[in-house]
Amino acid sequence: MIQQKLAVVTIGRNEGDRLVNCLLSLKRELGENAPIIYIDSGSTDDSVRKAKELGVIVINLDVSIPFTAARARNKGLELIINNYPDTKYIQFLDGDCELYPHWLEIAVKTLEDKEKLAIVCGRRREKYPEKSVYNQLINLEWNTPISEAKACGGDAMMRLEALKQVNGYDSNLICGEEPEMCIRLREKGWKIERLDIDMTLHDAAMFKFSQWWKRSIRGGWAVAEGYFMHGKPPENYMKKEYFSGYLWGFIIPFLSIILIGITKGLSLFLLLGYLVLMFKIYRYRLKFGDNKEEAKLYAFWCVLSKLPQFIGQCQYLFKRLTKQQATIIEYKA
Numbered sequence: 001m002i003q004q005k006l007a008v009v010t011i012g013r014n015e016g017d018r019l020v021n022c023l024l025s026l027k028r029e030l031g032e033n034a035p036i037i038y039i040d041s042g043s044t045d046d047s048v049r050k051a052k053e054l055g056v057i058v059i060n061l062d063v064s065i066p067f068t069a070a071r072a073r074n075k076g077l078e079l080i081i082n083n084y085p086d087t088k089y090i091q092f093l094d095g096d097c098e099l100y101p102h103w104l105e106i107a108v109k110t111l112e113d114k115e116k117l118a119i120v121c122g123r124r125r126e127k128y129p130e131k132s133v134y135n136q137l138i139n140l141e142w143n144t145p146i147s148e149a150k151a152c153g154g155d156a157m158m159r160l161e162a163l164k165q166v167n168g169y170d171s172n173l174i175c176g177e178e179p180e181m182c183i184r185l186r187e188k189g190w191k192i193e194r195l196d197i198d199m200t201l202h203d204a205a206m207f208k209f210s211q212w213w214k215r216s217i218r219g220g221w222a223v224a225e226g227y228f229m230h231g232k233p234p235e236n237y238m239k240k241e242y243f244s245g246y247l248w249g250f251i252i253p254f255l256s257i258i259l260i261g262i263t264k265g266l267s268l269f270l271l272l273g274y275l276v277l278m279f280k281i282y283r284y285r286l287k288f289g290d291n292k293e294e295a296k297l298y299a300f301w302c303v304l305s306k307l308p309q310f311i312g313q314c315q316y317l318f319k320r321l322t323k324q325q326a327t328i329i330e331y332k333a
Contacts, residue, residue, distance in 0.1 A: 005088040006034045006108065009076030011069055012095020013041040014332070016050070018203045023054045025098040035084055037076045038095070041067040047095075066327055069094075069154065070169035070177035077168045080160070087160055094154045097124070097200040106197060107157040118162035118190035119182065121152040122199030133297065134206035140290065140298050142202070149194045150186070151179035155202075162190050174326045176222030183230050183237060205332060214331040216305040220245055220312020221329065228320070242313065248277065248303070249310025278303045 008026055012019050019038070026036050036056040040048050042063050051058045059075055061067060073092055080087050089111055091104060103122060110120045126139035142153075156178070166184040169177045182192055206212060223241045230237035252270050259267035278299045285295035312329075319326055 005086070006030075006091060006104065007080045007084055007087045007089075008034065008036045008091045008093060009039065009073060009080070010037070010093040010095050011039045011041065011072040011076070012043070012047060013067065013330075014043045014045045015047055015095040016045050018096040018205070019047050020050050020054070021098050021203075022093065022095050023051060023056055026056075026093070027054065029099055029101065029104055035080070035087075037079060039072040039076050041069075041072050066174075066325060068171060068174050068177070068328060070173050071171040073177075074168045074171050077163060081164070089157055090160055090163070091157045092155065093200065094202070096204070097155055097202045098127070099200055100198045103197070103199050104157070106195065107199075110193065110195065111157065111159055114191070114193070116189065116191050117159070117193055118185045119152050119156050119158045119192040120195060121149075121156040121192075122195045122197045124153060124155055124200045124202050125198060127201045127203045132207045133301075134208075134212045135204050136294075137212075137298065137301050138202070138204045138206065140285075140294055143289070144194055146194055146196045149192045151182040152192055152194070153178055155200045159190075162188075165190075172326070173225065174221065174328045175218050176226050179237070180226060180229060183235055211331045212301075213308050214329055216308035217312040217315065218329040218331065219305070220249075220309035220314075221316045221326075222312075223309065224313040224316035228316075245306060245309045245313050248274070248306035249308075249313075274303055 008030065010019075010022055010026070012022075015022070023036065023038065030036065032055075037059065038051045038056050039059050039061060040051070041061050048058055048060065057079075059079065061072060061075060065071070077090065080090060089108055091107070093099065100122075107120050107122070111117055124142040126135050126142070129136045129139040162185055165188055166181060169181050173180060185192070206215070223238045223245060226238040227242040231239045231242065252273055256267045256270040281299040281302050282295045285298050286292070290298060316326075318324075
């Protein structure tokens with residue numbers, strides 16, 4: 001039985017009913033036959049109470065130490081290593097996600113069939129893409145390439161042996177912790193695979209422009225931190241994205257405005273570059289499988305995100321130079 005080899009770690013902060021739906025989906029698949037561990041990062045709602053009522057193992061993180069998703073996942077990992085020695089695989093799941101039926105069986109079988117596979121993940125879908133343009137954007141974002149991958153997201157099944165070799169996640173990272181760990185796994189010869197199967201339903205609950213803006217800033221932070229950690233050859237991680245953020249988020253708009261007088265307004269033609277970039281992204285998304293409306297939507301918002309991405313990169317650089325403690329960037333209401 002897969003339950004004898006499996007444990008689940010889900011993490012959250014103020015997820016409320018979303019967490020309840022998450023835990024119920026796990027209970028339906030596992031019953032009482034595998035440990036389900038919920039790590040709470042200082043929730044001020046009734047998340048902890050609701051999780052306890054559902055009978056899962058609940059751990060509250062020390063509030064005196066800055067919260068990160070990586071720290072929460074590592075806490076779950078530590079608990080499993082110390083208390084469930086027979087565990088071979090861990091399903092990590094964000095507290096705003098629900099598990100699709102049969103995912104666990106397929107994921108375990110895939111890991112058992114491929115001994116060098118450290119991580120397997122499937123398709124994460126938005127639960128309510130029709131409720132806002134931002135939810136729809138995120139749903140498109142989750143549609144990643146199939147087959148061998150360089151990284152995974154927050155929802156994935158992982159081989160415990162592989163996680164031990166790299167000491168899990170980097171607890172200091174406030175975002176982008178999954179691809180960073182995947183780099184270290186690949187350096188040790190492990191592989192990551194994205195399966196063509198539904199894995200989880202995600203409830204982004206993103207209805208405001210301000211939420212999208214904060215999430216994009218967080219993305220910029222992840223780009224900058226990832227570049228400084230692994231941007232050198234041979235990985236060149238986030239190198240293209242890092243310089244793209246500065247080019248489109250600052251250099252082009254700055255030059256187009258500052259040179260207006262010298263060029264008698266001709267510098268404003270630099271702004272046409274955004275249309276070119278948008279068209280390139282549009283064509284890429286069409287090849288990727290989006291329909292025309294989806295490709296237009298994705299291209300427009302991707303280009304618009306260059307400004308908050310630039311801001312996020314600058315925030316990371318400022319904190320790095322001033323040696324200040326990073327804190328999580330929350331976007332949910």
